[in-house]
Amino acid sequence: MKDKVLLGLSGGVDSTTAALILKEKGYDVVGYYFDVTGNNDIGLKEAKSVAEQLNIPLISEDVKDRFSDLVIGNFCQEYLKGRTPNPCIVCNPNVKFKKLIEHADKIGAKYIATGHYCKTYKGEDGFSYIMKAANEAKDQSYMLYRLDEAVISRLIFPLGEFDSKEKTRELAREKDLSNADKKDSQEICFVGEDTNYKDYITDLGFISKAGNFIDKDGKVLGTHKGILNYTIGQRKGLGIALGKPAFVTKIDYNNNTVTLGDNEDLFTYTVTSTDNVINHGELKDLDGKTLLGKVRYSAKASEVLLKVEGNKIISTFKEKQRAVTPGQSIVFYDGDLLIGGGFIE
Numbered sequence: 001m002k003d004k005v006l007l008g009l010s011g012g013v014d015s016t017t018a019a020l021i022l023k024e025k026g027y028d029v030v031g032y033y034f035d036v037t038g039n040n041d042i043g044l045k046e047a048k049s050v051a052e053q054l055n056i057p058l059i060s061e062d063v064k065d066r067f068s069d070l071v072i073g074n075f076c077q078e079y080l081k082g083r084t085p086n087p088c089i090v091c092n093p094n095v096k097f098k099k100l101i102e103h104a105d106k107i108g109a110k111y112i113a114t115g116h117y118c119k120t121y122k123g124e125d126g127f128s129y130i131m132k133a134a135n136e137a138k139d140q141s142y143m144l145y146r147l148d149e150a151v152i153s154r155l156i157f158p159l160g161e162f163d164s165k166e167k168t169r170e171l172a173r174e175k176d177l178s179n180a181d182k183k184d185s186q187e188i189c190f191v192g193e194d195t196n197y198k199d200y201i202t203d204l205g206f207i208s209k210a211g212n213f214i215d216k217d218g219k220v221l222g223t224h225k226g227i228l229n230y231t232i233g234q235r236k237g238l239g240i241a242l243g244k245p246a247f248v249t250k251i252d253y254n255n256n257t258v259t260l261g262d263n264e265d266l267f268t269y270t271v272t273s274t275d276n277v278i279n280h281g282e283l284k285d286l287d288g289k290t291l292l293g294k295v296r297y298s299a300k301a302s303e304v305l306l307k308v309e310g311n312k313i314i315s316t317f318k319e320k321q322r323a324v325t326p327g328q329s330i331v332f333y334d335g336d337l338l339i340g341g342g343f344i345e
Contacts, residue, residue, distance in 0.1 A: 002028040005111040005156060006104040008096065009033055009058065011046030013179050014115030014159060017168045019054050020175055021158040022113060031058040032103055034096070036071070036190050038064035046179070053178060059103055063095060070094045072190060076201050080208060082227040082251030082258075083327030086143075086297070087188060093146040101151060111156050116140045119160035120152060121337065127280045128153040130338040135163045142297045145331045145341040146277055198229055211256035213240055216249070216265065224258045227251050233266055233323030251326075267320040271295060273313045273330045276342030284308055286340070292333040295321050295344065301333055313342055 005022055009015045009031030022029045031054075033047035044060055051058035071091045078085035100112040117133040118141040130152055133139040147155075162168055165184075172180035191200045202208075208226030215221055222240045224230065230238075234248040242260070249266055250259035271293075276283055286306045293304035293315055303318040315330055324344060331341035 002026055003111060004028040004030065004107065004109040005113050006030050006032050006059075006100055006107065006109040007113040008100055008115070009047050009051060010115070011043055011050055011179065012115065012184070013169060013172050013177070013182050014117075014165075016050045016054070016115075016177055016179055017172050018113060018115040018158040019050075019056060020171070020177065022156070023054065023056070027111075029054070029056045030107060030109065031056050032100060033058060033060045034063045034099055035060065036063060036067040036091075036095075038062050050177065050179060059107075061099065061103075063099060067091070067095050067190070075197075076204060076206055078327045079197065079201055079228050080206055082230075082253040084231045084325045085327045086329060087190075088143045089146060089329055092144055093148070093151075097147055097151050101154070104154070111154050112151070113156040113158060115159055116144065116157055117159050117162065118144065118157050118338075120155050120157060123337075125280065128155075129279060130155075131160075132333070132336040132338075133157075133159075134161045138162075138165060141338045142294055142329070142331050145279075145329065145338055148277075149280065152279070201228060209256060211258070213238075214257050214259050216259060216261050221260060227253060227256060227258060230258050232325040266323045268324055269317050269320055271315045271317070271321065271324050271330050272345045273315065273342030274311060274345055276311065276313050276340065278340035279338065283311070283313070286313065286332070291339060292335070293317065294331050294333075295324050296328050304332070306332070312345075 005027045007019050007029055019029050031051045033044060048058055071087050074090050075085050075087050104112050117138045119131040121129045121131045123129055127149060130141050130144050132141050159168060169180055191197055208228030210226055211224055213221040213224050230248045230251060232248055246260040247263055247266055248258055249261040278286060287308035289306050291304055292301040294301050305316045307314040326344050328344050329341050330344055332339040
């Protein structure tokens with residue numbers, strides 16, 4: 001009897017090719033599509049189309065209420081507080097993979113799978129770990145650091161060994177998949193392609209009041225349009241001319257100020273994180289450890305020394321990190337193994 005696997009099927013080329021690979025390996029594949037807005041008829045149509053082409057059943061579900069409460073609500077509140085959230089990191093453990101496990105159990109699927117570019121590894125300690133993809137430039141493990149053993153132990157990543165996105169497309173073309181050349185999805189799945197995140201939040205009725213631009217000494221430089229409109233490291237669209245390049249170096253929610261400074265002001269060795277998770281063991285086990293850390297999805301992993309203070313981790317990098325941004329995540333690796341991480345203060 002074939003092992004059954006429930007695969008997150010978005011209708012994109014990655015998840016479709018992942019389904020194809022699983023089928024060719026002999027798995028009994030079932031697709032799962034979840035609609036985060038409740039009205040994504042186009043997305044559902046695309047998922048149904050590829051499921052039909054692959055000759056696999058498809059489960060679809062409207063998860064807009066849960067998604068709105070846990071992901072969109074957090075997204076809006078974080079920006080209003082001058083932080084820069086990553087909605088995928090909140091969605092993955094609380095919605096996407098939670099729902100995959102829930103439906104896998106309902107249909108008797110032993111495994112779950114997605115089209116993420118990463119791998120899993122069974123350690124000598126008996127625990128399961130997420131690993132970086134074969135192609136580190138395409139690696140998506142950063143987004144999955146909050147998943148736990150109950151999820152990771154059942155996960156399959158069919159694209160983990162692929163060294164490029166083009167290889168995925170090539171395989172899709174070979175099998176005449178209809179979406180082989182479909183463009184990659186947008187960064188924020190619930191914000192329309194013609195809408196930026198600022199307009200999205202204000203259209204929901206949220207207000208971000210004007211305040212002061214200041215320099216690092218507290219001198220008022222001008223008026224900002226509301227802290228919602230800025231993020232650490234931002235240079236363009238500030239709406240102020242200082243006669244030299246200026247960057248957002250700090251956002252203070254309590255005082256409603258945005259600090260501007262030079263590029264050099266954006267660099268730091270030290271990062272503090274809270275709401276930290278560690279895949280196995282306890283947080284205190286990381287105290288004094290030297291690992292590799294990333295302060296954003298696109299950052300290069302760099303050597304970092306960890307110090308645990310209560311529920312916080314103080315991370316000291318060997319090399320200065322640029323534009324460390326509150327609300328984003330710092331994620332830790334032991335070589336290629338994903339160890340855990342937390343939200344940057």
